[in-house]
Amino acid sequence: xxxxxxxxxxxxxxxxxxxxxxxxxxxxxxxxxxxxxxxxxxxxxxxxxxxxxxxxxxxxxxxxxxxxxxxxxxxxxxxxxxxxxxxxxxxxxxxxxxxxxxxxxxxxxxxxxxxxxxxxxxxxxxxxxxxxxxxxxxxxxxxxxxxxxxxxxxxxxxxxxxxxxxxxxxxxxxxxxxxxxxxxxxxxxxxxxxxxxxxxxxxxxxxxxxxxxxxxxxxxxxxxxxxxxxxxxxxxxxxxxxxxxxxxxxxxxxxxxxxxxxxxxxxxxxxxxxxxxxxxxxxxxxxxxxxxxxxxxxxxxxxxxxxxxxxxxxxxxxxxxxxxxx
Amino acid sequence: xxxxxxxxxxxxxxxxxxxxxxxxxxxxxxxxxxxxxxxxxxxxxxxxxxxxxxxxxxxxxxxxxxxxxxxxxxxxxxxxxxxxxxxxxxxxxxxxxxxxxxxxxxxxxxxxxxxxxxxxxxxxxxxxxxxxxxxxxxxxxxxxxxxxxxxxxxxxxxxxxxxxxxxxxxxxxxxxxxxxxxxxxxxxxxxxxxxxxxxxxxxxxxxxxxxxxxxxxxxxxxxxxxxxxxxxxxxxxxxxxxxxxxxxxxxxxxxxxxxxxxxxxxxxxxxxxxxxxxxxxxxxx
Numbered sequence: 001x002x003x004x005x006x007x008x009x010x011x012x013x014x015x016x017x018x019x020x021x022x023x024x025x026x027x028x029x030x031x032x033x034x035x036x037x038x039x040x041x042x043x044x045x046x047x048x049x050x051x052x053x054x055x056x057x058x059x060x061x062x063x064x065x066x067x068x069x070x071x072x073x074x075x076x077x078x079x080x081x082x083x084x085x086x087x088x089x090x091x092x093x094x095x096x097x098x099x100x101x102x103x104x105x106x107x108x109x110x111x112x113x114x115x116x117x118x119x120x121x122x123x124x125x126x127x128x129x130x131x132x133x134x135x136x137x138x139x140x141x142x143x144x145x146x147x148x149x150x151x152x153x154x155x156x157x158x159x160x161x162x163x164x165x166x167x168x169x170x171x172x173x174x175x176x177x178x179x180x181x182x183x184x185x186x187x188x189x190x191x192x193x194x195x196x197x198x199x200x201x202x203x204x205x206x207x208x209x210x211x212x213x214x215x216x217x218x219x220x221x222x223x224x225x226x227x228x229x230x231x232x233x234x235x236x237x238x239x240x241x242x243x244x245x246x247x248x249x250x251x252x253x254x255x256x257x258x259x260x261x262x263x264x265x266x267x268x269x270x271x272x273x274x275x276x277x278x279x280x281x282x283x284x285x286x287x288x289x290x291x292x293x294x295x296x297x298x299x300x301x302x303x304x305x306x307x308x309x310x311x312x313x314x315x316x317x318x319x320x321x322x323x324x325x326x
Numbered sequence: 327x328x329x330x331x332x333x334x335x336x337x338x339x340x341x342x343x344x345x346x347x348x349x350x351x352x353x354x355x356x357x358x359x360x361x362x363x364x365x366x367x368x369x370x371x372x373x374x375x376x377x378x379x380x381x382x383x384x385x386x387x388x389x390x391x392x393x394x395x396x397x398x399x400x401x402x403x404x405x406x407x408x409x410x411x412x413x414x415x416x417x418x419x420x421x422x423x424x425x426x427x428x429x430x431x432x433x434x435x436x437x438x439x440x441x442x443x444x445x446x447x448x449x450x451x452x453x454x455x456x457x458x459x460x461x462x463x464x465x466x467x468x469x470x471x472x473x474x475x476x477x478x479x480x481x482x483x484x485x486x487x488x489x490x491x492x493x494x495x496x497x498x499x500x501x502x503x504x505x506x507x508x509x510x511x512x513x514x515x516x517x518x519x520x521x522x523x524x525x526x527x528x529x530x531x532x533x534x535x536x537x538x539x540x541x542x543x544x545x546x547x548x549x550x551x552x553x554x555x556x557x558x559x560x561x562x563x564x565x566x567x568x569x570x571x572x573x574x575x576x577x578x579x580x581x582x583x584x585x586x587x588x589x590x591x592x593x594x595x596x597x598x599x600x601x602x603x604x605x606x607x608x609x610x611x
Contacts, residue, residue: 026512028426033417033440037486041441044452049461102355110349117354121604128600130540131566133370135594136585142368161560185364191361217345240447246550247449249543250571274451274543281455281547297455301448308444310420 019170033256039141044301069260069266069276071284076292078299080262084270085300088252089245091181092267096188096245097238103189104196107175109218109226116182126275127190135254138183141174146182151267154178173257174292178266178276180256183267187251187317188241195237199230247300249274273300367593368490374590377583382591387553387569396588398555402563406470406549407539409559410477415531418482422489422530427515439490446483453479454544462548472557473549480541481534488530492523529606536599540592541566566592 055076056063062178066077107120151172159169203226211221227234257269258279273296284290344465373492381395388394411504421438461472492507496519520527550562551569573585 001492015434021512023510023512026515027424027428030428033420034429035434036417037421037442037445037482038434038438039373040482041445043460044448044456047456048452051455099355099358102352105349105352106356111350119360122360122363125600126359127595128596129593130542130567130596132540132542133366133589134330136570136589137366137369139574140373140582141365144494177581179568180489189359189362217341219345219348220341222348222448243447247447247451249451250567253571254574274449276452277455278543278546282441282550294455294459296583297452301452304447304449304452305444308447309440311447312440312443 006148017201022045040114046299048294048301050256051117052291052298054269055295058288059292063292064299066226069271071280071286071289074286074288076288076295077274078292078296080260081271081273081276081296082299084180084256085246085272085274085303087177087266087270088181088256088272089242091178092184092245093242094237095182095185096192096241099185099192100189100193100196103193104200105222106195107193108200109222111312122191123190123197127194128202130250131187131248132250133252134251138179138251139210139254142183143174143179146179147172151178155267166264167266170263170267173267173269175257175269176265176267177256177270179261180270180272181266183251184245186249187248191244192241195240196234197223199233199237200226202233203229209266214235232314232317236311236316238312239307239314243304243311246307247274249278249305254277273297356477364540370586370593375586376444378590380586383586386555387564387573387584388580389553390576390581392580394521394580394584396541396569396584396591398552398565399564399566399569400591402470402549402556403539403554403566404476405559406477406545406563407535409471409474410538411481411531413474414478414534415485417478417486417490418530418534419527422480422486423493425486425490426493427511427519442486443485446478446487449543450541450545451546454547455546458547468548468550468562470549470561470563471557472596473545473563473565474559476544476548477538477541480538480544484534485530485609488533489523489527492520492526492530493519495526496522525606525609529603532599532603532606536596536603539599540567540596541567542571544569 007283059066059076063076063078064082065079066075068075068077069080070076103123107116107123111119120142154168155170155172158167159165161168207225207229208221211225216224252272253275256271256275258271258275259269260271260276261268263270276296277293281290281293284293333435381393382397383400384393384396384397385393385395421442425435425439426538440603457472457476457479461475462468465472500518500522501514504518505511545565545568549565549568551572552562552564555562556563570585570588570592573581573588576582
């Protein structure tokens with residue numbers, strides 16, 4: 001302490017001891033809090049890894065490839081959950097990306113000025129609704145409707161087709177992988193639409209105006225000016241949405257059916273990593289069961305970490321470019 | 327000559343048609359997006375309102391088949407959200423201050439920014455597992471404290487991000503003016519910069535509250551649930567999201583009705599908070 005004071009005092013700064021000390025105190029407090037954020041991520045990694053270690057040691061790499069999930073015999077493999085996570089996210093992206101893209105175009109290019117704000121706000125509010133509400137609505141409203149009206153049609157018409165048939169056949173249960181994917185898609189739409197809209201709005205008006213000036217249509221401006229300009233950002237936005245879809249828990253847990261079998265059909269119940277955790281974690285007995293669930297969590301964390309890093313990388317490249325041009 | 331004219335016109339027509347089709351499609355996707363919002367809100371209100379009565383606010387959660395309310399869950403939710411923000415906000419504001427004020431030449435700052443963004447979008451259930459590992463296991467039981475900590479972890483990156491953004495909006499000349507008067511850095515930050523960015527920082531905190539008040543996943547294995555009033559945060563605490571989850575998944579109709587009432591309560595409060603955020607943010611700019 002004394003040393004510090006002397007050091008601060010020696011150059012003869014005019015603030016006096018007290019001011020200097022408070023300065024040091026305040027800046028170090030701020031620095032410590034910032035480092036805490038870093039520490040938390042490291043601690044999350046470490047604790048997940050330590051928790052997952054017994055399962056990883058017992059099953060090794062076969063944990064990733066085994067489709068067996070049997071608490072009774074204590075045989076665990078992550079394949080069903082990983083498969084469910086990826087498939088539901090793909091369905092969500094297939095629905096979410098084009099729709100949110102369209103919404104962003106509507107808001108930035110097409111919408112009359114008086115309507116811009118209400119539509120924007122409505123989309124943002126849709127993004128703010130907690131996921132458990134989507135899940136509950138999915139369970140009580142959407143799944144019965146889907147099972148009664150849409151799924152019979154899907155299994156009658158698409159179930160017979162070659163190649164894609166097996167994915168769309170089966171009993172119309174309402175709940176299942178496809179329903180979960182659709183609800184996930186509805187959930188990520190407002191989120192990605194808001195990201196896309198913000199991206200499209202950074203395109204300098206001069207660029208767009210000059211294209212309009214030589215007679216381009218709105219669509220041509222979007223395709224040849226807006227999209228090339230925001231390309232990396234759009235990829236980043238999609239990655240952000242994907243990261244959200246991969247980790248989403250409650251909306252999926254309600255409607256996916258919590259089944260630990262690997263099914264080809266999307267109409268059948270399944271499981272994702274997060275829904276396995278939500279459904280089984282508190283009930284898990286025995287070290288290996290809990291540890292296997294934590295190992296699932298570790299896998300999810302690593303996947304989302306990679307996806308989010310890509311998102312960040314792409315979005316950062318856009319802001320750098322923006323900085324260079326202005 | 328006439329042939330050239332003809333080709334030209336067909337190209338125009340094609341470009342116009344493509345343009346029209348694309349824009350019409352984008353219009354339809356917007357309707358599609360708003361359609362879900364409308365459907366969701368309509369069912370929520372029509373189901374939720376009929377079960378929302380005074381009992382919901384004054385009676386604790388009932389056993390199946392009996393009348394009751396959500397009072398203990400509402401109070402529990404308010405409590406752990408409050409504690410969560412109380413823990414998350416100071417740390418978040420200080421960390422954001424470091425990134426905005428003291429990190430100009432810091433090499434660690436970009437790393438922290440990156441990590442903060444990852445934390446911001448990390449699956450919330452993972453944060454629940456993390457808190458379970460380090461708090462619940464070492465305490466030996468589920469507790470309200472663990473739930474509040476999990477929520478603090480979700481609030482933290484939001485507050486860091488908004489604080490940094492808001493402090494950066496404060497013009498540098500203000501800082502320089504204060505420094506020129508001989509104010510030390512901490513004083514410049516606390517009494518000048520914070521004061522200028524007050525509404526912005528507050529917006530960040532509101533945003534964090536809106537986000538954590540609907541979070542369910544991280545509470546499942548931290549705060550757990552409690553059918554009765556909790557005496558302290560040291561034991562499992564009832565909270566709205568987990569109660570909604572358990573009641574909605576249950577086969578009992580009474581419970582499902584209460585779940586709808588709770589869902590309406592949460593949605594309305596989250597929407598109101600978000601609208602407040604918008605109003606505050608408008609005063610910032």
